[in-house]
Amino acid sequence: xxxxxxxxxxxxxxxxxxxxxxxxxxxxxxxxxxxxxxxxxxxxxxxxxxxxxxxxxxxxxxxxxxxxxxxxxxxxxxxxxxxxxxxxxxxxxxxxxxxxxxxxxxxxxxxxxxxxxxxxxxxxxxxxxxxxxxxxxxxxxxxxxxxxxxxxxxxxxxxxxxxxxxxxxxxxxxxxxxxxxxxxxxxxxxxxxxxxxxxxxxxxxxxxxxxxxxxxxxxxxxxxxxxxxxxxxxxxxxxxxxxxxxxxxxxxxxxxxxxxxxxxxxxxxxxxxxxxxxxxxxxxxxxxxxxxxxxxxxxxxxxxxxxxxxxxxxxxxxxxxxxxxxxxxxxxxxxxxxxxxxxxxxxxxxxxxxxxxxxxxxxxxxxxxxxxxxxxxxxxxxxxxxxxxxxxxxxxxxxxxxxxxxxxxxxxxxxxxxxxxxxxxxxxx
Numbered sequence: 001x002x003x004x005x006x007x008x009x010x011x012x013x014x015x016x017x018x019x020x021x022x023x024x025x026x027x028x029x030x031x032x033x034x035x036x037x038x039x040x041x042x043x044x045x046x047x048x049x050x051x052x053x054x055x056x057x058x059x060x061x062x063x064x065x066x067x068x069x070x071x072x073x074x075x076x077x078x079x080x081x082x083x084x085x086x087x088x089x090x091x092x093x094x095x096x097x098x099x100x101x102x103x104x105x106x107x108x109x110x111x112x113x114x115x116x117x118x119x120x121x122x123x124x125x126x127x128x129x130x131x132x133x134x135x136x137x138x139x140x141x142x143x144x145x146x147x148x149x150x151x152x153x154x155x156x157x158x159x160x161x162x163x164x165x166x167x168x169x170x171x172x173x174x175x176x177x178x179x180x181x182x183x184x185x186x187x188x189x190x191x192x193x194x195x196x197x198x199x200x201x202x203x204x205x206x207x208x209x210x211x212x213x214x215x216x217x218x219x220x221x222x223x224x225x226x227x228x229x230x231x232x233x234x235x236x237x238x239x240x241x242x243x244x245x246x247x248x249x250x251x252x253x254x255x256x257x258x259x260x261x262x263x264x265x266x267x268x269x270x271x272x273x274x275x276x277x278x279x280x281x282x283x284x285x286x287x288x289x290x291x292x293x294x295x296x297x298x299x300x301x302x303x304x305x306x307x308x309x310x311x312x313x314x315x316x317x318x319x320x321x322x323x324x325x326x327x328x329x330x331x332x333x334x335x336x337x338x339x340x341x342x343x344x345x346x347x348x349x350x351x352x353x354x355x356x357x358x359x360x361x362x363x364x365x366x367x368x369x370x371x372x373x374x375x376x377x378x379x380x381x382x383x384x385x386x387x388x389x390x391x392x393x394x395x396x397x398x399x400x401x402x403x404x405x406x407x408x409x410x411x412x413x414x415x416x417x418x419x420x421x422x423x424x425x426x427x428x429x
Contacts, residue, residue: 002057003177004054004170005054012060013087015083015087015134016056016087025052025091026049027283028096029047030284031283031284033050033171035099035101035240035244036243036244036309039239041180043178044178051170052093058170059159062169062188066196070196081152084156087131087136088144089167091122091141092118094118095118095279096118097112097117097274098282098283098287099244099247102244105248106248106252106270107270107274112274117274117276121276121279122142124276140153144156144157149378152208161379162379163363164191169188173185176226179234181230183226183234186219191216194216195211195212200388212381214384220381220400221397245315245414246305246308250302250308252350253301253302261299262294268282291309292310305351315414316415316419317412317415318412318427318429320411321410321429322410325411334426338423342415345419352419353419355412355413356414358412363393363400365380365392365401381393
């Protein structure tokens with residue numbers, strides 16, 4: 001039983017059961033959905049495993065609702081798309097590392113992206129074999145996730161990987177439930193019941209894709225606003241971001257010290273490409289065990305950073321108006337003096353001076369893709385006007401339009417409390 005969706009039937013297709021029992025999918029039990037968010041919201045300890053099951057369930061809700069009111073596809077084609085979509089939704093997050101998105105910051109130099117790792121797992125491991133045995137092309141799954149699709153598969157990309165998809169709907173519902181906030185309580189069934197397939201041929205690129213009926217605009221606005229508030233108050237909560245930054249710094253410091261002291265390579269070699277085999281062996285628990293070890297390190301900086309992560313000893317934060325931040329950062333003598341102050345106080349700025357821009361727009365409007373010069377309709381939310389002309393939802397809603405144009409007006413600097421006066425002097429705040 002799932003607290004969000006109730007009973008999730010993994011026997012809906014035999015291939016789903018096989019995939020759920022595979023070692024790479026079972027690994028997701030050991031990957032938290034929200035990284036260190038539990039440092040602020042103590043019950044936010046749910047897993048990627050549960051989320052992926054929820055995304056599959058949400059996809060089926062959306063797909064079944066749309067297809068029940070459409071004769072665009074034959075029954076045979078509907079079932080083929082349903083099965084492929086359920087599999088793709090289930091597997092969409094296979095490539096996440098420990099602490100989810102925070103791991104991508106730890107592994108720098110373009111060595112790791114969870115989307116690319118997901119594709120590698122799908123195409124080169126036991127997952128590929130399971131799919132092949134069930135007459136599903138692993139390449140089709142990867143293309144759907146990568147937006148490299150055409151024809152009938154486009155609607156699957158929309159429902160699984162867009163700005164209104166099963167992934168976002170599930171994580172908003174799930175994350176709001178486990179954090180205890182009310183922002184992400186989205187009406188999935190209302191959204192599902194107002195999605196329809198557009199059959200008009202003009203423009204051809206928008207034929208047979210999912211669009212939102214105008215009567216569903218209220219539910220979509222609630223969804224966009226809810227997502228914006230979840231980012232503002234949960235995902236980008238200042239303490240959550242601080243702990244994630246400390247996590248990055250502790251691994252940065254460990255990577256710069258002799259491996260004989262840190263044993264970092266027992267966990268992961270940050271200087272080499274992360275392989276599927278490597279990823280399988282690393283999870284949240286193993287990462288924390290390394291940090292516990294480093295909390296007793298002979299290296300003072302590594303020890304302090306590790307203890308801060310374990311004991312939730314957060315850094316102080318100072319908000320800097322964006323223009324002041326830009327002006328001060330351009331003053332090299334003042335910035336040099338600031339970094340020297342950090343060093344003299346025993347806090348090397350490389351690890352204890354952290355700049356963070358904690359904003360994300362609520363929605364990215366309909367746009368022209370620079371690569372193929374076609375409308376990027378698969379990622380956007382499309383509705384239509386009184387003449388049934390397709391339009392972006394931001395042109396029909398002042399709420400969505402306002403969130404789409406919202407820009408960051410401040411930067412946040414995390415630093416030890418002892419450095420507050422130096423920060424305020426440098427940035428004149």
